[in-house]
Amino acid sequence: MRDTGRDxxxxxxxxxxxxxxxxxxxxxxxxxxxxSLYDWNxxxxxxxxxxxxxxxxxxxxxxxxxxxxxxxxxxxxxVIPVSIxxxxxxxxxxxxxxxxxxxxxxxxxxxxxxxxVGAAIIWTxxxxxxxxxxxxLRAVGLSALARPWLADFGTALAAVGLIGSWVSTGFxxxxxxxxxxxxxxxxxxxxxxxGANAAQEFRHITLPALRNEIGVAATITTIAALSSFDxxxxxxGGGPGFSTMVPGVQIIRLAFTTGEVGLSxxxxxxxxxxxxxxxxxxxxxxxxxxx
Amino acid sequence: MATSPNIPRRTALGALLALPAASALSACGAPGSGPxxxxxxxxxxxxxxxxxTLTMRANADQAPLWEALGSAFEHAHPQIxxxxxxxxxxxxxxxxxxxxASQDAPDLLRFPSPGxxxxxxxxxxxxxxxxxxxxxxxxxxxxxxxxxxxDGYTRGEGDLYGLGIGFALVGLYTNTTAxxxxxxxxxxxxxxxxxxxxxxxxxxxxxxxxxxxGLSNILQNLMQATAAEQVxxxxxxxxxxxxEGPETEAAAATLLDWRDRGYLAPDVLxxxxxxxxxxxxxxxxxxxxxxxxxxxAVDQTATDIDVSFTVVPGTGPDSAPTATSAPNSxxxxxxxxxxxxxxxxLNWASTDPEARDLLVATAGLLPGGxxxxxxxLASEGALADAAAAFTAVSAADRFVDFLANxxxxxxxxxxQPQIDLLIDGQSDPATFLSRLQEDVERxxx
Numbered sequence: 142m143r144d145t146g147r148d149x150x151x152x153x154x155x156x157x158x159x160x161x162x163x164x165x166x167x168x169x170x171x172x173x174x175x176x177s178l179y180d181w182n183x184x185x186x187x188x189x190x191x192x193x194x195x196x197x198x199x200x201x202x203x204x205x206x207x208x209x210x211x212x213x214x215x216x217x218x219x220v221i222p223v224s225i226x227x228x229x230x231x232x233x234x235x236x237x238x239x240x241x242x243x244x245x246x247x248x249x250x251x252x253x254x255x256x257x258v259g260a261a262i263i264w265t266x267x268x269x270x271x272x273x274x275x276x277x278l279r280a281v282g283l284s285a286l287a288r289p290w291l292a293d294f295g296t297a298l299a300a301v302g303l304i305g306s307w308v309s310t311g312f313x314x315x316x317x318x319x320x321x322x323x324x325x326x327x328x329x330x331x332x333x334x335x336g337a338n339a340a341q342e343f344r345h346i347t348l349p350a351l352r353n354e355i356g357v358a359a360t361i362t363t364i365a366a367l368s369s370f371d372x373x374x375x376x377x378g379g380g381p382g383f384s385t386m387v388p389g390v391q392i393i394r395l396a397f398t399t400g401e402v403g404l405s406x407x408x409x410x411x412x413x414x415x416x417x418x419x420x421x422x423x424x425x426x427x428x429x430x431x432x
Numbered sequence: 433m434a435t436s437p438n439i440p441r442r443t444a445l446g447a448l449l450a451l452p453a454a455s456a457l458s459a460c461g462a463p464g465s466g467p468x469x470x471x472x473x474x475x476x477x478x479x480x481x482x483x484x485t486l487t488m489r490a491n492a493d494q495a496p497l498w499e500a501l502g503s504a505f506e507h508a509h510p511q512i513x514x515x516x517x518x519x520x521x522x523x524x525x526x527x528x529x530x531x532x533a534s535q536d537a538p539d540l541l542r543f544p545s546p547g548x549x550x551x552x553x554x555x556x557x558x559x560x561x562x563x564x565x566x567x568x569x570x571x572x573x574x575x576x577x578x579x580x581x582x583d584g585y586t587r588g589e590g591d592l593y594g595l596g597i598g599f600a601l602v603g604l605y606t607n608t609t610a611x612x613x614x615x616x617x618x619x620x621x622x623x624x625x626x627x628x629x630x631x632x633x634x635x636x637x638x639x640x641x642x643x644x645x646g647l648s649n650i651l652q653n654l655m656q657a658t659a660a661e662q663v664x665x666x667x668x669x670x671x672x673x674x675x676e677g678p679e680t681e682a683a684a685a686t687l688l689d690w691r692d693r694g695y696l697a698p699d700v701l702x703x704x705x706x707x708x709x710x711x712x713x714x715x716x717x718x719x720x721x722x723x724x725x726x727x728x729a730v731d732q733t734a735t736d737i738d739v740s741f742t743v744v745p746g747t748g749p750d751s752a753p754t755a756t757s758a759p760n761s762x763x764x765x766x767x768x769x770x771x772x773x774x775x776x777x778l779n780w781a782s783t784d785p786e787a788r789d790l791l792v793a794t795a796g797l798l799p800g801g802x803x804x805x806x807x808x809l810a811s812e813g814a815l816a817d818a819a820a821a822f823t824a825v826s827a828a829d830r831f832v833d834f835l836a837n838x839x840x841x842x843x844x845x846x847x848q849p850q851i852d853l854l855i856d857g858q859s860d861p862a863t864f865l866s867r868l869q870e871d872v873e874r875x876x877x
Contacts, residue, residue: 176463179462181462181463182464182548182552184464184548184554185464185465185551187464189462269702289701292699292701293702294856294858379849380848381701381849382850382853382856397526398840399839399845400841400875401841401875
């Protein structure tokens with residue numbers, strides 16, 4: 142009987158959060174799934190179309206390409222930041238704490254506290270024809286490379302992606318730094334006594350110890366890449382042409398600009414499935430690898 | 433209880449999780465609702481005697497104009513208070529249908545393009561007001577963008593559902609200082625314009641200054657030279673209208689030819705409106721195709737060059753003056769509380785001499801409606817030229833709505849990306865036009 146009472150009390154405590162979750166996540170999710178089966182402008186009468194919206198998402202080249210762009214962004218939002226952070230953590234772990242290390246930490250973390258919209262605006266200026274990036278290139282004699290980075294079909298997606306790298310590196314770095322702080326220094330000492338070099342220490346101590354943190358960082362940044370919206374919307378709006386269009390921007394456009402709520406909902410459901418398809422295997426392998 | 437202590441928790445949890453599922457099931461019918469059928473109500477052209485508040489929602493970038501008009505209207509009719517709310521234009525465009533559908537809809541809403549609003553029964557028909565106030569006598573091409581047929585979608589004919597306050601037209605700004613140096617007169621035909629551009633390119637000028645966003649205006653003017661009716665019918669969604677055809681394809685090919693001859697800046701896709709304006713007013717270019725909404729800014733910043741504004745020439749000197757133009761359209765929601773006051777405001781803003789002067793003085797816009805009374809204008813400069821051009825096109829009744837207004841998603845979803853692809857050489861004129869056609873058909877379907 143005492144257990145029941147405690148269960149009830151426990152339930153009471155989670156009830157508010159669960160209520161909000163049901164109200165603002167589960168309910169809208171069911172509604173999105175429902176809308177995705179209709180041709181609806183958001184206000185007037187809706188027409189049942191079954192799975193036709195899903196067929197459009199999978200066959201329309203612009204919508205399909207936007208999904209491909211989101212996958213490319215994983216390289217910039219996840220692979221690059223995690224690699225840089227690992228390198229930084231390994232390097233700083235070998236340095237004595239001091240002014241340099243704390244300055245480096247601050248610099249790496251700074252982008253994380255800037256709102257994404259702000260980051261996108263800053264970078265839009267820096268990438269512009271007369272912006273900082275081109276000024277530097279011209280100053281070092283590489284003016285042949287200078288170009289309007291965000292307006293060039295060949296460079297726009299990578300340029301947008303690098304804004305994402307700049308933002309997520311701070312997050313990945315802090316996460317890995319905390320993880321590295323928990324590694325017993327004695328392990329490094331023992332390795333050094335055995336004659337291990339920096340690369341071996343990294344390979345056999347740091348990397349295995351940070352497996353969980355890497356998993357978390359990779360999961361969160363991958364979700365950010367696949368569902369990216371702010372940076373693309375502000376910096377390019379999906380252009381030039383459709384070269385940086387991503388599902389996040391497309392969903393808003395379809396729902397609120399062109400009034401295709403059904404198609405927009407179908408794309409949102411497909412994006413949800415895509416995120417789960419990419420992230421779940423990462424989670425599972427991360428859990429399996431846990432000692 | 434003792435045997436299954438967990439039941440209450442499970443039940444409660446289950447109930448909680450079932451809530452959204454159940455509401456989803458119960459709401460499994462089609463979302464949304466059809467238009468409400470309302471009986472036509474009598475209209476009045478007399479303002480109420482008692483204190484009344486007119487609520488108005490408009491775009492923030494023109495807030496000074498709406499404020500000036502609001503206070504002038506209050507001054508003329510002391511019992512009326514104009515309550516103005518402004519917001520970012522893009523947000524206003526996106527939220528428009530939701531404001532119209534809301535229970536406390538404003539009395540007047542700045543609403544750029546009808547979209548589905550008439551079919552959804554969200555707009556008050558203005559036809560009775562148009563007849564009572566005499567708007568029917570305004571030039572027809574100022575009104576046809578807001579005439580909507582009984583099917584709720586086809587524009588260009590039928591009842592009136594919106595009225596513009598202040599017009600702007602796209603035209604050709606010419607750096608006459610540079611043109612004089614080249615020893616050439618103002619071009620009277622597209623051919624003469626091309627010759628002048630060749631000479632300007634030779635002289636090291638950017639022959640045709642444009643921003644990425646402005647490219648569609650150049651293209652539309654090229655199309656209008658030979659296919660104005662086709663373009664207009666297509667934008668208005670007349671049955672069977674198409675943007676594809678030999679004339680429009682030739683127009684797009686001409687734009688590419690101009691690009692190949694170096695008349696456009698090589699990085700034109702990276703040029704924004706502000707950069708284009710400063711390149712032109714700084715004297716780096718010869719021509720600049722842009723809206724008259726920039727005329728006041730051009731007059732202010734072009735201190736070292738003389739500038740004229742004309743309608744973009746047609747195929748020959750005798751071509752009827754034609755211009756792309758759209759009003760600052762306002763609609764009265766079907767749910768509006770004071771539709772009569774809103775209509776009186778619209779009428780006042782188009783016909784009252786003070787309001788007409790305010791449009792020019794505050795926003796550089798040209799009053800539509802009757803040609804008289806003429807607004808007060810500076811004697812020279814781009815803005816004065818624009819007013820003369822507007823009057824000439826009004827007289828010929830040859831305004832064409834923007835390609836961008838063909839559908840709600842046309843500008844951002846189709847026109848701008850497709851022009852990028854066309855100018856970058858990844859698309860060709862025929863493909864470009866078929867994409868425009870496909871997207872409009874999909875959106876209207």
